[in-house]
Amino acid sequence: MYLADFHIHSNFSDGKLSIPALVDYFGKREFGAIAITDHFCEDTSLIGKASTYLGVTLNRATFPIYCELLKTEKARAWEQYGMMLIPGVEITKNSISNHRSAHFLVLGELEGIDPNKDITETSDQVRAKGGLVIAAHPVSTQKLEKQTYHLWDRREGLRNKVDAWEVASGPYLFDEVGRSGLPVIANSDFHQERNMTSWKTVLRCERRQDAIFEAIKKQKLEFFFYREVKRRESYHPQRTYYGGVELAHQRMGNLVSV
Amino acid sequence: MAGLNWLINGWGTWLAFKQFTSKVRLIPDDDLPSVSILKPLKGVDPGLHENLESCFHVNYPRFEILFSVSSPNDPAALLIQPLLEKYPNVNAKLIISNQEVGPNPKVNNLLASYKLATHDVVLISDSNIRVSPDYLRNLVPDLTPDVGVITAVVAGTHPNGLGGYLEASYLNTFFARWMFLARVFSFESVVGKSMLFKRSTLERFGGLKTLSGYIAEDYMTGHAMKKLDLKVEIMRSPVRQYLGHYSFSSFWKRHIRWGRIRKSIAPLAFIIEPLFFSSVTSLFFALAISQWFGFHFGLAWTIHMTAWWIMDSFLCSLIDQFSWKLILAWWVREVIAIPIWLAILLGNTVDWRGKDYRLLPGGLLEGIAK
Numbered sequence: 187m188y189l190a191d192f193h194i195h196s197n198f199s200d201g202k203l204s205i206p207a208l209v210d211y212f213g214k215r216e217f218g219a220i221a222i223t224d225h226f227c228e229d230t231s232l233i234g235k236a237s238t239y240l241g242v243t244l245n246r247a248t249f250p251i252y253c254e255l256l257k258t259e260k261a262r263a264w265e266q267y268g269m270m271l272i273p274g275v276e277i278t279k280n281s282i283s284n285h286r287s288a289h290f291l292v293l294g295e296l297e298g299i300d301p302n303k304d305i306t307e308t309s310d311q312v313r314a315k316g317g318l319v320i321a322a323h324p325v326s327t328q329k330l331e332k333q334t335y336h337l338w339d340r341r342e343g344l345r346n347k348v349d350a351w352e353v354a355s356g357p358y359l360f361d362e363v364g365r366s367g368l369p370v371i372a373n374s375d376f377h378q379e380r381n382m383t384s385w386k387t388v389l390r391c392e393r394r395q396d397a398i399f400e401a402i403k404k405q406k407l408e409f410f411f412y413r414e415v416k417r418r419e420s421y422h423p424q425r426t427y428y429g430g431v432e433l434a435h436q437r438m439g440n441l442v443s444v
Numbered sequence: 445m446a447g448l449n450w451l452i453n454g455w456g457t458w459l460a461f462k463q464f465t466s467k468v469r470l471i472p473d474d475d476l477p478s479v480s481i482l483k484p485l486k487g488v489d490p491g492l493h494e495n496l497e498s499c500f501h502v503n504y505p506r507f508e509i510l511f512s513v514s515s516p517n518d519p520a521a522l523l524i525q526p527l528l529e530k531y532p533n534v535n536a537k538l539i540i541s542n543q544e545v546g547p548n549p550k551v552n553n554l555l556a557s558y559k560l561a562t563h564d565v566v567l568i569s570d571s572n573i574r575v576s577p578d579y580l581r582n583l584v585p586d587l588t589p590d591v592g593v594i595t596a597v598v599a600g601t602h603p604n605g606l607g608g609y610l611e612a613s614y615l616n617t618f619f620a621r622w623m624f625l626a627r628v629f630s631f632e633s634v635v636g637k638s639m640l641f642k643r644s645t646l647e648r649f650g651g652l653k654t655l656s657g658y659i660a661e662d663y664m665t666g667h668a669m670k671k672l673d674l675k676v677e678i679m680r681s682p683v684r685q686y687l688g689h690y691s692f693s694s695f696w697k698r699h700i701r702w703g704r705i706r707k708s709i710a711p712l713a714f715i716i717e718p719l720f721f722s723s724v725t726s727l728f729f730a731l732a733i734s735q736w737f738g739f740h741f742g743l744a745w746t747i748h749m750t751a752w753w754i755m756d757s758f759l760c761s762l763i764d765q766f767s768w769k770l771i772l773a774w775w776v777r778e779v780i781a782i783p784i785w786l787a788i789l790l791g792n793t794v795d796w797r798g799k800d801y802r803l804l805p806g807g808l809l810e811g812i813a814k
């Protein structure tokens with residue numbers, strides 16, 4: 187049994203820590219698998235262009251370096267911590283309207299990724315090669331920030347394009363997603379150390395990329411509220427800290443709840 | 445505004461002064477790491493023979509020099525042979541290879557020698573750099589574990605022709621100062637003419653071949669090092685670029701190309717660049733003085749420019765040597781800085797070694813079919 191987090195940002199986009207620092211940070215906390223998923227903004231929209239100029243997103247120039255660095259850090263994460271580092275990106279389509287904005291994670295297969303393609307096309311491309319597509323924070327995150335409802339609005343049509351929907355992002359659990367019957371996952375959307383206290387996914391499968399993806403698809407997951415304290419609390423996947431997910435709990439039979 | 449600018453530029457000059465008068469860390473010879481010097485060559489420019497010969501006089505415990513050309517018929521290849529024979533005690537080789545991995549010809553030229561280099565510490569040094577015997581001794585001790593790459597301020601020496609003097613006055617004043625300031629503002633600026641790094645560090649993001657897709661492989665190296673939490677350092681002494689004869693039009697073209705690359709990489713920094721031109725600062729100064737104190741506008745401008753000129757003459761002599769022609773060229777350079785900036789602003793294409801390219805954000809190249 188091990189902890190996993192599949193939504194983490196580095197200094198290649200708007201995260202505070204470098205990729206090597208993230209590997210050490212999660213490795214020292216004995217995580218079994220993480221995915222680094224920096225923003226890759228679509229560069230056709232005005233907001234996307236501005237983000238590119240401000241350097242808060244991957245762009246076509248930094249993307250090859252990002253991919254290469256993930257490869258070598260993947261090897262180090264495994265050697266040093268026995269942790270599976272999954273390469274990823276968060277395709278970021280921001281619009282003035284929340285209902286036209288969408289963020290989705292691509293995990294495992296980054297070759298030929300183009301942020302300007304829509305989720306359907308990217309999903310076909312990525313999943314054909316064994317990668318995964320996850321809808322990020324699909325409903326209100328309850329924070330004062332840009333909201334991204336576009337995918338949730340189209341959830342029926344996207345059933346066969348998205349492998350999992352974030353049922354938790356950071357400390358917030360989304361009842362609406364939990365009740366929907368769609369496949370779910372819990373991630374932190376980590377940008378800096380103070381985001382560490384958050385929902386995480388617990389896995390029991392082997393620490394291999396294909397086994398992990400299989401577990402996500404088959405929903406052999408549990409969720410755990412991880413609290414980062416100065417002296418780290420010992421890790422008890424059986425203990426939980428958050429209620430309000432009874433429906434999801436009943437449906438899945440394995441969603442950890444009080 | 446003018447005051448703030450003085451503060452910033454004075455600070456930059458001070459940083460340069462501090463750096464160039466600082467002491468090199470002394471390390472016993474046995475503890476100095478072995479170094480592979482990579483010298484990419486293409487064609488024969490004036491002064492090349494002397495530039496290349498200067499490498500053989502480097503005083504350092506263990507090093508090798510790998511010269512590389514992309515064709516055996518390159519005239520530089522003929523030039524290097526006699527030198528290899530003249531200095532049999534120096535471990536030097538000529539490597540001929542025409543690999544083409546990406547659009548950057550310099551990186552392509554270096555791929556084979558990078559692979560064949562036997563040491564972890566690698567120095568890429570351009571062919572127009574004339575090195576001093578203590579080059580490596582001044583440089584290598586600063587490559588500490590927290591440093592990713594050490595670049596250098598490039599001093600333009602032996603200028604000839606109007607373009608040559610303009611180039612030298614640009615390199616030895618405005619550019620040198622901004623290399624230090626850019627580092628303070630954490631805009632990593634690396635000059636490819638002299639880059640010292642560890643191969644094992646570069647391999648962390650795929651090695652040299654990853655850099656072949658960029659026109660500004662030097663900038664990208666610095667950028668990647670920062671992403672690894674490593675520092676970009678500047679050498680304690682400037683390296684000397686042999687300028688030789690340079691026409692005005694080649695100066696103009698080079699600056700347009702270089703400026704457009706800069707613009708594609710850091711558009712925001714490019715937009716505010718003119719605020720730091722001496723002529724523009726002088727304009728602000730003169731405007732303020734004439735408005736508030738009724739001072740003669742033209743006179744105020746000239747006085748301000750002259751003060752700036754004196755500061756730059758000081759920097760110039762710190763970096764290379766005092767030369768009247770050079771500091772006269774300074775006036776021309778400062779004034780044409782504005783039309784150059786406008787020409788850069790109004791285009792997105794570069795002509796690079798006979799081919800036209802369109803620049804994409806971040807300094808990626810896109811070929812344009814002619």
Ligand SMILES: [Zn+2]
Binds near residue numbers: 322
């Ligand atoms: Zn997001």
Ligand SMILES: [Zn+2]
Binds near residue numbers: 193195276322375
């Ligand atoms: Zn995110």
